[in-house]
Amino acid sequence: MTMNFKRPAGHLNPVLVTGGAGYIGSVCVAKLLDAGYTVSVLDNLSEGHREAVDSRAHFYAADLACRESIARVLRASRAQAVIHFAANALVGESMANPGKYFRNNLANGLNLLEAAVASGVKKIVPSSTCATYGWPENLPIAEDTPQRPINPYGESKLMFERLLHWFQEAHGLQYTAFRYFNAAGATTHLGEDRALETHLIPNVLKVALGQKSHCEIFGDDYPTPDGTCIRDYLHVEDIAHAHLLALAPGNCGFYNLGNGEGYSVKEVIAECEHVCGVKIPAIIKPRRPGDPPRLVASAQKAAKELGWQPAFPKLHQIVASAWHWHRQFPHGYSAVNFNPESFSERHCAV
Numbered sequence: 001m002t003m004n005f006k007r008p009a010g011h012l013n014p015v016l017v018t019g020g021a022g023y024i025g026s027v028c029v030a031k032l033l034d035a036g037y038t039v040s041v042l043d044n045l046s047e048g049h050r051e052a053v054d055s056r057a058h059f060y061a062a063d064l065a066c067r068e069s070i071a072r073v074l075r076a077s078r079a080q081a082v083i084h085f086a087a088n089a090l091v092g093e094s095m096a097n098p099g100k101y102f103r104n105n106l107a108n109g110l111n112l113l114e115a116a117v118a119s120g121v122k123k124i125v126p127s128s129t130c131a132t133y134g135w136p137e138n139l140p141i142a143e144d145t146p147q148r149p150i151n152p153y154g155e156s157k158l159m160f161e162r163l164l165h166w167f168q169e170a171h172g173l174q175y176t177a178f179r180y181f182n183a184a185g186a187t188t189h190l191g192e193d194r195a196l197e198t199h200l201i202p203n204v205l206k207v208a209l210g211q212k213s214h215c216e217i218f219g220d221d222y223p224t225p226d227g228t229c230i231r232d233y234l235h236v237e238d239i240a241h242a243h244l245l246a247l248a249p250g251n252c253g254f255y256n257l258g259n260g261e262g263y264s265v266k267e268v269i270a271e272c273e274h275v276c277g278v279k280i281p282a283i284i285k286p287r288r289p290g291d292p293p294r295l296v297a298s299a300q301k302a303a304k305e306l307g308w309q310p311a312f313p314k315l316h317q318i319v320a321s322a323w324h325w326h327r328q329f330p331h332g333y334s335a336v337n338f339n340p341e342s343f344s345e346r347h348c349a350v
């Protein structure tokens with residue numbers, strides 16, 4: 001799968017990507033490089049993988065908790081724009097340990113905003129989330145839907161959204177913030193590999209690979225047609241593409257990113273069975289705290305104002321790309337024999 005996008009004249013460049021060793025960040029880094037941007041990555045590798053960072057990028061092992069490190073990286077990278085993925089993003093963990101989420105997603109995010117202003121960065125493009133909407137009354141969810149998060153993860157992201165508003169008011173720091181729904185899928189060489197995997201599709205594919213005996217369905221008594229939660233799955237490459245569009249100066253605001261179509265947990269498992277050609281046993285577990293029954297996006301604002309359209313909107317395309325990656329790298333990045341030269345060549349050939 002490829003998308004041909006070349007950096008338009010006037011787009012902000014160079015770019016610093018925080019969290020660029022993580023799942024979505026690594027795909028975005030590769031797309032930026034393919035499009036002709038100069039890219040630096042700041043990541044503490046708490047969740048990400050050094051092997052996932054394209055060798056054409058400058059890599060800085062640094063933590064957003066350290067203000068001096070951020071300032072140094074910003075100086076060295078000469079970034080005009082910062083794409084900010086670095087965060088903790090597990091709803092369940094945030095319910096058990098809210099302090100971790102407010103510290104990393106909010107306080108460390110504030111460190112980044114202050115350093116960005118001090119070093120003359122013009123624009124920040126941070127990841128927000130549909131979790132800021134909580135339990136919405138109406139679907140699909142447009143950007144003006146009331147934001148009432150029901151877990152600390154969503155609350156920490158909403159509070160960061162408010163910081164963006166005030167930093168623009170006070171310092172003129174532009175922002176284009178994306179509220180994504182469920183990121184999924186893979187490129188040929190970059191995919192989803194977490195120490196603690198809680199996302200549905202990679203967990204189901206681990207069953208298909210024979211690494212797990214069954215997958216888990218958290219709640220089958222939701223007010224949905226088959227009783228399982230409904231989510232809007234979006235290909236990771238389509239998310240990356242939106243970030244490239246956001247590097248035009250201006251276009252400030254908040255944008256949903258989703259396909260506008262919801263699939264239940266049972267429907268996703270059935271699609272995985274279809275793609276992988278194996279039966280996937282599932283067991284029903286109690287609901288997870290903090291999970292709303294349905295989250296489906298309206299992304300019309302991003303289409304209208306940014307010209308963003310998903311290139312891979314079908315669930316089948318998303319699952320097939322993830323399955324291809326998981327079959328190629330069944331043990332994730334730990335099994336990748338890291339060689340910067342060969343990684344770059346392999347990636348360029350995608």
Ligand SMILES: NC(=O)c1ccc[n+]([C@@H]2O[C@H](COP(=O)([O-])OP(=O)(O)OC[C@H]3O[C@@H](n4cnc5c(N)ncnc54)[C@H](O)[C@@H]3O)[C@@H](O)[C@H]2O)c1
Nearest residue numbers: 019021022023024044046047048063064086087089127183
């Ligand atoms: N995956 C999804 O479905 C989804 C949906 C909505 C929003 N988001 C948001 O998108 C962003 C990326 O998500 P992801 O799925 O790629 O997560 P991820 O965990 O794969 O990537 C996050 C990266 O940030 C790094 N990081 C975390 N804290 C850091 C710190 N203090 N300093 C430096 N680096 C740090 C981690 O090492 C990791 O590489 C997050 O902000 C998340 O909240 C993700």
